[in-house]
Amino acid sequence: MVGIDEVARLAGVSTATVSRALSGNGHVSPTTRVKVEAAAGELGYVVSSSASSLASGRMKNVGVVVPFLGRWYFSSVVEGAQQSLLRQGYDLTLYNLTGGGEERRSVFEHFLLRQRVDAVIAISLELTESEVARLHALGKPLVGVGGPIEGVRTLTIDDVAVARLATEHLLALGHSRIAHIGGNNAFDVDFHLPTNRRVGYEAALEAAGITVSPENFQPADFTIRGGYQAAKQLLGRPHDRPTAIFAASDEMAIGSILAARDLGLSVPRDVSVIGIDDHDLADFFGLSTVAQFPRGLGEKAVEILMDQLHPGKRDQEGLNTPMPFELIVRSSTARPPE
Amino acid sequence: MVGIDEVARLAGVSTATVSRALSGNGHVSPTTRVKVEAAAGELGYVVSSSASSLASGRMKNVGVVVPFLGRWYFSSVVEGAQQSLLRQGYDLTLYNLTGGGEERRSVFEHFLLRQRVDAVIAISLELTESEVARLHALGKPLVGVGGPIEGVRTLTIDDVAVARLATEHLLALGHSRIAHIGGNNAFDVDFHLPTNRRVGYEAALEAAGITVSPENFQPADFTIRGGYQAAKQLLGRPHDRPTAIFAASDEMAIGSILAARDLGLSVPRDVSVIGIDDHDLADFFGLSTVAQFPRGLGEKAVEILMDQLHPGKRDQEGLNTPMPFELIVRSSTARPPE
DNA sequence: ATGAAAGCGCTAACAG
């Protein structure tokens, strides 16, 4: 391993100058900067991150905590964050909590505390007070993606508004028997996302003067299979079959489309379907949906952290930054049958 | 931040003893170990990873390089690796190369070299000689998942055998007009996986005395949409329509099932479909497939690295470890129509 | 703009 002193010797300057030239901290004349860079390149020098971190207190690394990795939404947020971080020279240390409770504890009580990360991004996790307190005590910037957390900088989508937008699209097409496939309680722990979406759905119906009927609601687990089963219930009714389904995720919406087909119903002629996400598969299934841009969430989260880590730029858009969403109409929604 | 010396003072021992007690390296009497642990717990002490790394040369961190994250296979391998690493007290630093060439260069020439990781796992990446050389020069253990790499410890699935197994299943059911949806050239760069699967398919046919016909092959891009389009070609032919399709991935197989439906064909009555992966969705679609266990790959990769990092245990199963696969028969395959 | 030198917080010989 070639060290900083060898570079200094080759360039004919002190190690301090090499450090300044390569890190960009402190002033170095253009001439020496070039000399140093040449020397470093020639020797294939790369700073030792541990030495650099120990001396400076900066890790050039951010921790990203996710509840799952296999789901499209999460991997997209991570991809977005990763790409932004790489460009800034930062590493991304991943903590996937799929395993369960014990894992979560060890991540928060041990891994995140050993001064390995400069900041952390928590995706769709409702952090406990003590988890937040630990991180704050270390002075580590923290941004939450996916829901408001007490006293934490967050990026959120207005789930109520998203659900209302989707429902209003159906309403505008002339539907009135609109069913909703929402999340079951297991998914309500973090940020009550299913609840919020249901609230938006109901608000839209009420604003249109339509009575919300409990039999037009089915809970599911956010998967294609779950959506399929829920839709079978909804569409299998002998009378008053809904003419439209609003599913709280694209995967459940796709399940609904498949269920409709299996019941001999045509989408969108007999039944319209709309989801939320703009999942990879949405386009293939011609699914109308409300897009939320997860890669953008990851990128924005990094941007906020960088502002906090290197202050001096503009800043503070308030504690909570609302993120954009957008109705995308494809071929799964149309006017209801006569 | 409480440091090791405060713990030492509280416990009434030297910092060296605290280090030994907490890290498990070196002998400490049970009594003092308990005292030290109590002191550390009371003060909420957690080692500074940079100081520890600088002094010891160990990072307790492994780098995982993936070409994509959104695909089921990759995120599953990463999940498996992550879980094993967490249990060993290791962090996982993720390098997602989705961005393209420039990103790959910076990861290999800069990120992986700054002494941040003890080892690296490369998933489905055909590393160049210089990439391997750089890592080896640092003395970093490296394991490749998904294909053999010159001089590198790897974990591979015998793609030829997997494809043969799938094809033989179809053959055993009595099919003879068996089409194959393989990968297009873009996917052949890393490990020639599409080629190998095609070779296995052709070998099985030939062994059964069936002539391989080029019109029974369609390339696609490993997605549901790609499989759908390819299957439409294959199944849309006026005569000699294949009675079975073997797709090189479950996603393409699912696309084939959807295509068959849209063409008014019933699966498996009119056409049988088999894939490779045992994707999350395979069960829902009743897809017969050859399972490869990606979480297991991730876990095994970590196991191998740990053996290399902490020698003394058993070891060396040869440079290349073949991984298991298994035929799973569901409802998408049956005897061909009369 | 550059150099000298004092650590950053911990680990690993080496003694005892």
Place this chain on the structure above:
DNA sequence: CTGTTAGCGCTTTCAT
């Protein structure tokens, strides 16, 4: 089994 001590390789005042 435990303490003493010398660094690990870099960054950062403080001078100049």
